[in-house]
Amino acid sequence: MADSSSHELTPPELTHFRDGLPRMVDVSDKVxxxxxxxxxxWVRLPAEARAAxxxxxxxxxxxxxxxxxxxLSGSKRTADLITLCHPIPVTGADVRVTLEEGGVRIVATVKTTAPTGVEMEALTAVTVAALNVYDMLKAASKAIEIxxxxxxxxxxxxxxxxxxxxLGG
Incomplete structure (x- = not known):
């Protein structure tokens, strides 16, 4: 029987936890x-919500x-909503909300010059926009899906x- 101790895995170093406690990653040395x-x-609309x-x-x-x-507002408020997300300067944002065959499609592009990325800002922009579509149309149907x-x-x-x-990536 093989010695299993030679195959022990070292747990990965967690970026958002140190000594078992949550922390915000220090990005001050990053360019x-x-x-x-x-x-x-997407916001999927039942027939009655789409008709309205x-x-x-x-x-x-x-x-x-x-x-x-x-x-647009949500993209700028991401750090207030995502617990360990850094507040960053959003230098540009575009949110497109269109009615298409599959429902309401929301596409958000966010830009910054910062030491950390803007993925969470783009995802937050989309999610907040989708929640607002729901809120605005919920009187027509509660069966709307995000x-x-x-x-x-x-x-x-x-x-x-x-x-x-x-997308060809």
Whole structure:
């Protein structure tokens, strides 16, 4: 029987925990570089919610415009919502909210020049926008679904560029 002690695995060093306690990673020695991230998400609409949106009869107003504004705001408030996320300067953000065959598609691109990335800001922008679509249309249907929130692309930083596989990455 082989000696299993020679195959012991060393546990990975956790970046957000030290001595078993949570911590914010120190990025003060990292160089600020230009970084971008694009994320997407979907809001699936039951027929009655889609009909209210298409007809413009939603009593709360235009869900797509509200969602776009909410997504932009969410990108800047990420560090307030994600516990160990660094507050970074969002130097640019674009949130597109469109009604498509599959429902409402939300795509957010966020840019910064900072020592850490903007993936969380892009994902937060999408999620906050999606929640606002739900809020604006919930009177028409409670069966609205938020789905497919994911990172599409990122550029910059130590880990390099990323492109989701189904985008040709």
């Amino acid at each position: 600020a570089t230009t970084r971008t991230a694009t994320a997407e998400g 949106l298409e007809a413009g009869t939603n009593p709360k107003g235009d869900p797509l415009t509200v969602a776009r504004l909410a997504g 789905t497919g929130v994911r990172l599409l692309t990122k550029t910059g930083g130590k880990s390099g560029d990323y492109r989701a596989a189904d």
